[in-house]
Amino acid sequence: NAGVTQTPKFRILKIGQSMTLQCTQDMNHNYMYWYRQDPGMGLKLIYYSVGAGITDKGEVPNGYNVSRSTTEDFPLRLELAAPSQTSVYFCASSYGQLPEQYFGPGTRLTVT
């Protein structure tokens, strides 16, 4: 049982490039989330999903897109990367709306 896995662990992008951050969970959780965490800041919700085929915007969705074709996977797409997207990105999952969200190890992204 691997829990929540994220790839890659680190990535450097040039301005204007695109990439997909991968997230997979093997706990059969229906809820999945993407957060970003800037230095000295709390977690900001980017997008979330309550099940396959259903996604919704969080607090800071601009510049990102998501899809949820399966229960297990919830990729986050960055189009036209900007320096403001330099951050640590965490994927999380939970069973229903229970408060215990299980977090992946994070992806540290730098846009230069």
Place this chain on the structure above:
Amino acid sequence: QKEVEQNSGPLSVPEGAIASLNCTYSDRGSQSFFWYRQYSGKSPELIMFIYSNGDKEDGRFTAQLNKASQYVSLLIRDSQPSDSATYLCAVIAGNKLVFGAGTILRVKS
């Protein structure tokens, strides 16, 4: 006003002392409150949650909730160097968790 506010710290306490971490929230209708611990370079993990006014104890950790004053606290008794981390307070708003910026705790041996 931010939905969840915490003092960024760092809060420094000697080993064996009680560490007291505080959090205030703006939505008077909030019902559920959570404390996550995040070690440097790691992901957050849930350590406590509280729904009702009063205290909830789990080992060395006690969560305190005062809905009238809109604050929630986390007390760590017999603090250990291994407790050094950032502690994030979170509140349910609608169907999402809203996190505070976190308080850095440093326990000195």
